[in-house]
Amino acid sequence: MSSPPDIQITSARRSIMERLSIVWLIPVTTLLIALGVAWQSYSDRGPLIQISFESASGIKAGETVLRYRDVNVGIVEEVGFSPLLQEVYVSVRLDKTIAPFVDDDAEFWVVRPVVTAQGVSGLGTVLSGVFIEGLWDKTPSGLVTNHVGLANAPLLKVGETGLQVVMRAQGSAVLSEGTPILFKGIKVGQLGRPRLGGNGAEAVADAIIYAPHDQLISSSTRFWDISGFSFKIGSGGAELGFSSLASLISGGITFENILSGGERISDGAQFDIYPDEAAARASIFSDSSGPTLELAVVFDENVSGLSAGSFVEYTGVRIGEVTSLRGIYDEAQFGDSRVRLLVSMEIRPERLGLAEGTTPAAALAFITDRVAEGLRARLATSSILTGGLKVELVQVDDAPPAAVVVPAEGMPILPSTANNIQDVAATAQGVLQRLNDLPIEELLGSAIVFLDNASELVASSDVQSVPGEIVGLIADARGVIGSDDVQKLPANLNALLAELQGTTGDLRRILDQIEQADTVSRLLAAIDAASTASKDVGEAFTGVPELMDQLSALTRTASALPLEKLVTDITAIVNTANDLLASEGAKALPEVLASALAEVDAVLAELRAGGVVENANRTFASTADAADAVAAATEDLPALVARIEALIDQASTTLADFSGSSEINRDVRSALREIQAAASAVTSLSRALERRPNSLILGR
């Protein structure tokens, strides 16, 4: 009862250590530990980076992790939106140690389970949920806090190197993500996700060729599609081809260095994927990688047969191809509500003959100039069998003025002109129609009537009597030939020839005399004496050739006796008769023929009475006289020769270098040759007459 105040006093004096309970250590220790943990976790905390994605599908704050080489290096702390909700921002708390490596080159993408024909990837994320994968190089270049996430995983994975190129699909080649790029059956790369490139006219995809296979790629490499299978029926039979079962399902692309010696290429180069190997191989000769000019044409007619890939030709040269076609409807522009055909084309400037490296703008300027001169586009038949069309640029001389229209956006539009389409079906039909229209039945009717008339004519008695009359005519002709006068002709000719032979013998004698007189040696002596004398000799001798000429002319006259004319006349008459037979009307023919034969008879009778043969005989006789005259004339020659001898005597040695072939000799010999010719002509004439006496009448 009394002690409490004492206790209170003593307790107040106790030191602070005694007054404080030891239990306070517990909360203090707890606090220290808490503070320590807080400080440590704060100091260990890495920086926060922001990655923007299109969508945050599967990403959860506090759960989704950031991985690098499959090691967690961060965790998503927050998922939010950009100020105007365009993008999703994902805030990721990075590990402190990894932070310096996350520099500008860092790439982020969301790994999700993907099931494709090539296989399954990201299967782990089915159970664990998606995660963000990061990729950065091995050089720490300082932290960058804002990044743009990739929509798809990059082709080049962590730790891989290779060549990144861009593939363009050509024709029917199909790009699909993950399609393997095979070389000799080995996978050396793959395609990324395809996208529409340029103006939407083509599909492009990034592709990767992994090292060290990237050494295989050069500027002469061509890629082609080996997916699916091909089936061809040709002259060589049917052919079914596919590369492998895997490529049948999943597709595939292979390549080959078509030419040797291509240049090495760098990242980002563009390649085309051709539908098949043949196209790829052909492309090396036809294709060029230069820039292309894109043009459009509006055709009034909507004709089937044109398709993407159809050729564009200019003066017969393929300068490009059609890239796409579609209908166009613009009432304001064309004035009516028809749907027109809008064709987009791709032109290669260097095919136009422009210098290599010509820009599309320069090529457009060139085409604009040509359009001002009348260049127009039109559709033309490419193949008559298939009805395929092509676009043809042609020069139209009287074209209405037009120009290339360059719209604010889109391709320049080339003016068009009337199409030149040959429809094989229509043409064939036309031919058949014309055949159909021929008056064949009328023709047959006329022919039957004609044949009836002809047989009636042949059956008439007049026509039947013609052969008999002809036989009579021939008998008459034989009578003429067989007459005595005609038979005597050869004998007369023989006499003539005998006389001619005599003449020739005389001539030969004269020549002998000339030679015996040692003319030559004397001439040689005489030439030395006087040169003028030799001229006299020449003048004196001129008489001899003239004589010979006269003889020749005489002989020729004999040859050219009017016998031939007679024969020709007869022939002409016979011909006239023939003509008559041939030309007169069918009904009148027998009568005319009969009268003509009568005339021929009369002519022949006249011939016989007119003494033609006697005249001929007389002519031959006078020829014989003429020959006698010649012989007489030659008898004067010895005197002449004597005079020549005298002249030669006077001549001195000036003619010494005259050889045996002096002019005189030559003249004499030529004269003799002509005589011989005349004689042989006569001989041949007589021989001919002997052999075929009737040739005189027939003229042959």
Added chain:
Amino acid sequence: MQLVDMELTRSAGNVITAREAGLVACRRCTRVWPMGTAKCARCGSKLHPRAPKSLQRVWALWVAGLMFYIPANLYPMLQTRTLFEAKESTIVGGAIELAQSGAIGIAIVILAASVLIPVGKFMAIAFLALSVRRRGLLTPGQRHALYEIVEYVGRWSMVDVFVVAILSSLVQLSVVASINPGPASLTFAISVVFTMLSAQSLDSRLIWDEIEHLKD
């Protein structure tokens, strides 16, 4: 309770404490000894008319309990991992989820055991510790009753921890589903332990000292 209240209010004037009566009770075996006895002859424990530094211990343990209670609410209590999903839920979050999915009864039980009781206990202990020094709204009898309630109910806070412990040991189906205790379960358990110790540290005799002051 009503009987006690009635008795307390009725006998407020003539109640005397053991110390006034010159006695000291052993806190372990409840044997009463004359004042001044230093050691219980029956069980051997030290005898104090009032536990020394009782309030300091109360406050120290109370602070420690409160410090552990903060992470117990911030960190997940349960980590549920099923085939396609991993889920972590805090105490309040879990209760809200349960309520949303229709299990309002269970949600109320969890909220009562894990939030209402611990928070109420913190407040009650703080109130009792403060009211020892100055005159409060409640009579010593009411405060003692409160103390009894706190002591009795406090252990039920461990319900949540037990649930977590049982689930964690039962649901371990490898990949398909597994439940693991979160960090909050540990801190919550520690927090409950500290509050129970704190409540025990309060020497309930201090509540009645007020009567002596009134008499003085």
